[in-house]
Amino acid sequence: MYRFLLTPRWWGINLFVVLAIPFCLFMGSWQLGRFEDRVEDHRTATERSDSESRAEARPLAELLPVTKETSGARASTTGRYVEQFLVPERKLDGTSGHYVLGLLRAGEGPALPVVRGWLPGEPDPSQVPALPDGEVTVTGALQASESPGSDGARTAGGLPAGQVGMISAATLVNLVPYEVQNAWVTLDPADSGMTAVPAAAPQNTGLDLKAFQNLGYTGEWFVFAGFVVFMWFRLLRRETEAARDVALGLTAPDSVPEAGAVQEAGKAPV
Numbered sequence: 001m002y003r004f005l006l007t008p009r010w011w012g013i014n015l016f017v018v019l020a021i022p023f024c025l026f027m028g029s030w031q032l033g034r035f036e037d038r039v040e041d042h043r044t045a046t047e048r049s050d051s052e053s054r055a056e057a058r059p060l061a062e063l064l065p066v067t068k069e070t071s072g073a074r075a076s077t078t079g080r081y082v083e084q085f086l087v088p089e090r091k092l093d094g095t096s097g098h099y100v101l102g103l104l105r106a107g108e109g110p111a112l113p114v115v116r117g118w119l120p121g122e123p124d125p126s127q128v129p130a131l132p133d134g135e136v137t138v139t140g141a142l143q144a145s146e147s148p149g150s151d152g153a154r155t156a157g158g159l160p161a162g163q164v165g166m167i168s169a170a171t172l173v174n175l176v177p178y179e180v181q182n183a184w185v186t187l188d189p190a191d192s193g194m195t196a197v198p199a200a201a202p203q204n205t206g207l208d209l210k211a212f213q214n215l216g217y218t219g220e221w222f223v224f225a226g227f228v229v230f231m232w233f234r235l236l237r238r239e240t241e242a243a244r245d246v247a248l249g250l251t252a253p254d255s256v257p258e259a260g261a262v263q264e265a266g267k268a269p270v
Helices: 008-054 209-247
Strands: 074-092 095-105 112-120 135-144 183-187
Touching: 008 209, 074 112, 112 135
Parallel strands: 112 183
Antiparallel strands: 074 095, 074 135, 095 112, 135 183
């Protein structure tokens, strides 16, 4: 009854099943590992952020370039504010407002973007505290330049003069005649009575949409493996029942593709 398993068609089916199941299990395990890595990165970043918030500030030069290890670290540097921009459409604790962004420059070196603080409502230059005069020393959490995928970042143009949609060297360098550091600092405490902007976790370390996509893909790959097994048993059962019906004379041999395998050689219809 099971001689049909030796036909070329079933050799192909069995080979597909033998290869597909381990592949699905491997991909599901890999996606689960990616999710677990993101969970661990999120836990590590949270613990590091808590410890860094209590640590002594280090010179900015020692922390550049920004990495997952240095993001959120307390940095300190000295310079003079040379320019100020407003960053609209930034929420804090669910309230819409804007960041006040100053560019701090030491001598002729590149300017460091410094988020002096957050103010509620629409950007209004007349309501923004003026930049401090003279040389100042700033201390705050170091952050990597924002990207189009960063929370609150705005890539569309059309902003009024004196506003930027994203805190990044690539954006600011087009607005000022000097180099800009590929990093920024958010002051804590904030300047001039403004609200401090909390440091964000490094990219790809949070439990964001990508992390839960990995978890979803894990389930999909394991479901695919189960579906392959289910379809193999379904096909086997169908072929077995068909071969049995032919053997019992309940079905004509020509109506079942594999039924001829159970007929005795030399017998032909007359």
